Amino acid sequence: VQRSGRRLEGAEPLARKHQLKLAVENHKDWRTGEFLELLRHIESEWVGVNFDFGNNFALLEHPDTVAKALDSYIMTTHIKDMGLAHYDDGFLLSEVPLGKGVLDLRKLMDTCEEKSPDVQFNLEMITRDPLKIPVLTKPYFSTLGNVPASDLSAILKLAQSGDPGALPTVTGKPEEEQITFEAQNVIESFRFARQRLNLA
Numbered sequence: 001v002q003r004s005g006r007r008l009e010g011a012e013p014l015a016r017k018h019q020l021k022l023a024v025e026n027h028k029d030w031r032t033g034e035f036l037e038l039l040r041h042i043e044s045e046w047v048g049v050n051f052d053f054g055n056n057f058a059l060l061e062h063p064d065t066v067a068k069a070l071d072s073y074i075m076t077t078h079i080k081d082m083g084l085a086h087y088d089d090g091f092l093l094s095e096v097p098l099g100k101g102v103l104d105l106r107k108l109m110d111t112c113e114e115k116s117p118d119v120q121f122n123l124e125m126i127t128r129d130p131l132k133i134p135v136l137t138k139p140y141f142s143t144l145g146n147v148p149a150s151d152l153s154a155i156l157k158l159a160q161s162g163d164p165g166a167l168p169t170v171t172g173k174p175e176e177e178q179i180t181f182e183a184q185n186v187i188e189s190f191r192f193a194r195q196r197l198n199l200a
Contacts, residue, residue, distance in 0.1 A: 001034075001038075004038065005038060005041060005042075008022075008024070008038065008042050008047060009042065011047075012042055012044050012046060012047050015044070015046040015047060016044065016046045019046070020046065021046055021047075021048065021075050022046060022047050022048070023048050023049055023050035023075040023076045024038075024039075024047070024048070024049060024050060025049075025050040025051075025052055025055070025078070026049060026050075026051060026052055026055055026056060026066065026070065027052070027055055028055050028056075028058040028059060030059075031056070031059050031061060031144070031147075032056065032061055032065070032066050032069045032070065033069075035049075035070070036069065036070070036073075039073050048073040048074065048075040049070050049073040049074045049075060050075065050076050050077065050078065051066070051067060051070055051074045051076070051077045051078070051112060052077070052078040052080070052124070053067075053077065053078060053079055053080050053081075053082070053103060053105075053108055054078075054080050054081075054082040054093070054095065054103070055078075057082060057084065057093050057133070057155060058093060058131065058133050059144070060135065060144075060147055060151040060152055060154075060155050061151065062154065062155070062158075063082075063103060063108060064104070064107065064108065064111070067108050067111040067112060068111055071111060071112070071114060071115040071116070072115040072116070074112050074115070074116045074119055075116065075119065075120075076119060076120040076122060077112060077119060077120065077121050077122060078122060078123075078124035079098070079105065079108075079109070079121045079122065079123055079124070079193075080095050080098070080103075080123070080124050080125060081095070081096050081097065081098045081099060081100055081101030081102075081103050081105060081189075082094065082095060082096065082101045082102060082103055083095075083096040083100065083101045083102065083130075083162055083166065083167045083168075084102060084155075084158055084159040084162045085130070085159055085162035085163055085164040085166070085167055086156075086159050086160050086162070086164070087132060087164065088136075089132065089134040089135075089136050089137050090132065090133045090134045090135035090136045090137070090140070090156075090159075091133050091135065091155065091156060091159035091162075092130035092131065092132060092133070092159070092162075092164055092167060093130060093131045093133050094128075094129075094130035094131065094167040094168055095124070095125055095126045095127070095128075095168075096167065096168060096185075097125065097185045097188040097189045097192065098123075098125075098188070098189040098192040098193055098196075098197070099189075099192040099196060102158060102162075105197060106196075106197060109121065109197065121193075121199060123186070123189055123190065123193065125182070125185050125186045125189050126182075127168050127170060127178070127181055127182035127185050128168070128170055129168075129169050129170060129171050130164075130167045130168075130169070135152060135155070135156070168181070168185065
């Protein structure tokens with residue numbers, strides 16, 4: 001955390017000098033409160049957020065909540081839809097083509113645009129095996145501190161309604177088939193963005 005803070009402190013004067021916006025992604029490392037502490041410590045119009053719609057599921061935070069908390073800091077995005085499903089140690093998390101997952105994409109986009117009208121929406125469609133998020137194991141919580149039980153139960157409830165068999169997988173597929181599969185998912189996502197989200 002200290003190293004990240006020092007690096008942003010060092011980068012901010014360069015970003016300000018060259019009027020270059022530096023957007024830090026909310027990744028699968030800090031919950032929103034911790035991320036906001038870092039941003040408020042820097043407090044610069046040149047340092048903000050690349051808001052990934054799906055990452056904070058892995059930290060038991062729903063993207064709707066994350067978007068509202070980060071709203072004025074959001075500069076750009078990784079727009080994506082997410083599929084969840086149950087497995088023995090927790091839940092599976094997977095990028096799926098836009099419109100095929102659990103997210104209200106229009107609602108998330110509206111939240112982003114409310115405080116950041118110039119926000120950019122960039123598709124991130126990774127086709128891979130689902131990530132295993134082992135929230136029912138002790139090691140998972142070793143660095144999370146006091147996460148409310150309501151956060152855990154809300155995400156697990158969402159995952160229980162998902163079908164593991166419906167999530168994309170690539171293991172065992174030849175490389176050419178994997179590439180074709182990902183290209184199809186990207187094309188499907190662009191089509192949905194154009195037709196349903198009014199993104200050119």
